[in-house]
Structure formats: structure tokens, C-alpha cells
Amino acid sequence: MAEVIRAPFVIASVASFHPNIPTPLVTKLSLDLEVPRDSEITPVTVKRAEDIVRVLKSTRDHEESITEDVVQTAKDQVHTLRDITSQSKFRDITGVDARLDRIDVRLDTMEGRLNSVETRLNSMETRLDSMETRLGSMETRLDSMEIRLDSVETRLASMEGRLVSLDQKVAQAHTESQHQMKTITDTLARMEARLGLLPQIGARQDNFAIMSRNERQLRTNTGSVRYAAPQKVIVGDGLELAQGLVRGNVAIPDVPVGEVGSVLSAMIDTSELDHAKILRLIRFYNQDFGIQATDVLATRVQKIANYVTGFNNV
Numbered sequence: 001m002a003e004v005i006r007a008p009f010v011i012a013s014v015a016s017f018h019p020n021i022p023t024p025l026v027t028k029l030s031l032d033l034e035v036p037r038d039s040e041i042t043p044v045t046v047k048r049a050e051d052i053v054r055v056l057k058s059t060r061d062h063e064e065s066i067t068e069d070v071v072q073t074a075k076d077q078v079h080t081l082r083d084i085t086s087q088s089k090f091r092d093i094t095g096v097d098a099r100l101d102r103i104d105v106r107l108d109t110m111e112g113r114l115n116s117v118e119t120r121l122n123s124m125e126t127r128l129d130s131m132e133t134r135l136g137s138m139e140t141r142l143d144s145m146e147i148r149l150d151s152v153e154t155r156l157a158s159m160e161g162r163l164v165s166l167d168q169k170v171a172q173a174h175t176e177s178q179h180q181m182k183t184i185t186d187t188l189a190r191m192e193a194r195l196g197l198l199p200q201i202g203a204r205q206d207n208f209a210i211m212s213r214n215e216r217q218l219r220t221n222t223g224s225v226r227y228a229a230p231q232k233v234i235v236g237d238g239l240e241l242a243q244g245l246v247r248g249n250v251a252i253p254d255v256p257v258g259e260v261g262s263v264l265s266a267m268i269d270t271s272e273l274d275h276a277k278i279l280r281l282i283r284f285y286n287q288d289f290g291i292q293a294t295d296v297l298a299t300r301v302q303k304i305a306n307y308v309t310g311f312n313n314v
Contacts (some may be wrong), residue, residue: 211310238286
């Protein structure tokens, strides 16, 4: 009768070393394979562990959570199982060569993991270099803005001097001054109105970049339905707009009246949108996204998707 090979210790699962792997993926790829202490190790057990390695190698290119480190952990599990079964089958082999082979395998494993760590460190250094470059660019832009603000202050001081001169002319010619003051008042009103539009202009410029990234994401056909949320560009509460677009008995959610340039949430997942969530977006952004009162849910979702990816936007 063949000798039963039993585990001398617990051989942990791949999932226990990588808790960030989603549970559905753990189950699908059998990453929860664990061999308890004193349990039997059969050729089927070793074969399952080897199959996991093969599946992980073919999966890591399209699953973000399956990294080279995860694959290496699965390889370690296979090496451990093979080592235990080999020791049981050839208990009389205690020579230097056999021990050196096992040490060599473990060194290969350690070297692979060190290579993985080094690769990740290189990636971190690259990202830090990029961040330093961006910070330098931001500092340059801030310096430029300070210079421009100084220029604006100088121009405003000049305008104040001109207004004093206009006041003196008012004392000399009341009728003429009234016309001039009206002209100045209108000009200042237009300037204030234009200054009031600056946040909206900035938000629209930022949205152009956000929607461009979303549109590129859509064109890559990754299957993702989560997009970066555009910024609010219209002042006020969109309650009246939402009331005109209610379907059935859906209640309009309460939302804060956001400032121009703010977002309700960082991401918009179009797969999770329902009538209430769409009304919530309409109220926060104070715009209807082209939605009509008669539009069904699928049409409304598509119009939201069109907006966040820049389709049909003016």
C-alpha cells in the first residue's frame, strides 16, 4: 500500500497573503486552496496548485489585482507541496545534492520576489519624479499669477485715479457728468458680471479636460462604466428642473446647493443610475442634460453618459 503523505504544517492559501484580491476572483481562481496540518497531500492537490499558477499567468494581464507577487506566491505554494511529497517519497535521500537543489529552488523564489520588489520601487521612483515635475510647473504658474495680479492692482489704482478725475468733472458740468457716470456704472457692472463668470469659465475649462479623459476611456472599450464626475458650471439649485422631470412617484432627493466648480461625488457609475439618482444629479448640477419628461430610464442614463464623455455637449 502506498504511504499516505501528510502536511507537516499548514500550507496557507494564496488569498491569505493577498487580502486585497476581490472575493469573487478568489473563488473563481481557487486562490483559497489551503492544506491544513496533518491533512493528506495527493497528486491531485499538487495538480490543483500547479493549475492555479497557470491560470494566474494568463489572468494577470487583464486583472489589476493579479500582480507578479501574487503569481510568485502561487509558485511558492507549488514548490512547498512538491518539496513535502519529494521528501516523503525519497526519505533516504539526504545527500548534499538534494539539499542543494532545494536551497537553489528557494533562492530562485527569493530572487523572483526581490525582482518584483525592485520593479515596484522603480515604478514608485518614476511616479515621484513625475510629481516633482508637476510641482515645479505649478510653482511656475503661481509665480506668473502673482505677477499678473500685481499688474491688475496697478491697473485698478489707475482706474481709481481716473474716477477721482471724473468726480471733479461732475462738479463742473452736472449734466455731462450724469451721462459719464452712467457710462462708468454700466462699464463697472459689465466688469463685475464678467468677474462673476470666472468660476464658470474655469469649471468649463476643467470639464473639457475631464470629459476628454472620459471619452478616451470610452473609446478604449474597457467595459468600464465609471467616469470622473464633471464640475458644476451653473449657479443655483435645480429643484424646479428636477420637479419637471419626475417619473411616477419617485421622490426628489435632498442635495446641497454646490458651488460652481464643485462635484457631488468623485465618480459617476452609469450602471448604477436609476430615476432617483438622475434627479439628484439634475438638482445638484442645475441642468437637465437634455433629458425630456417623457424619456424612459435607459434614455436618461444614455444622456448622462453622453454628457460626462463630452458627446453632444456645446
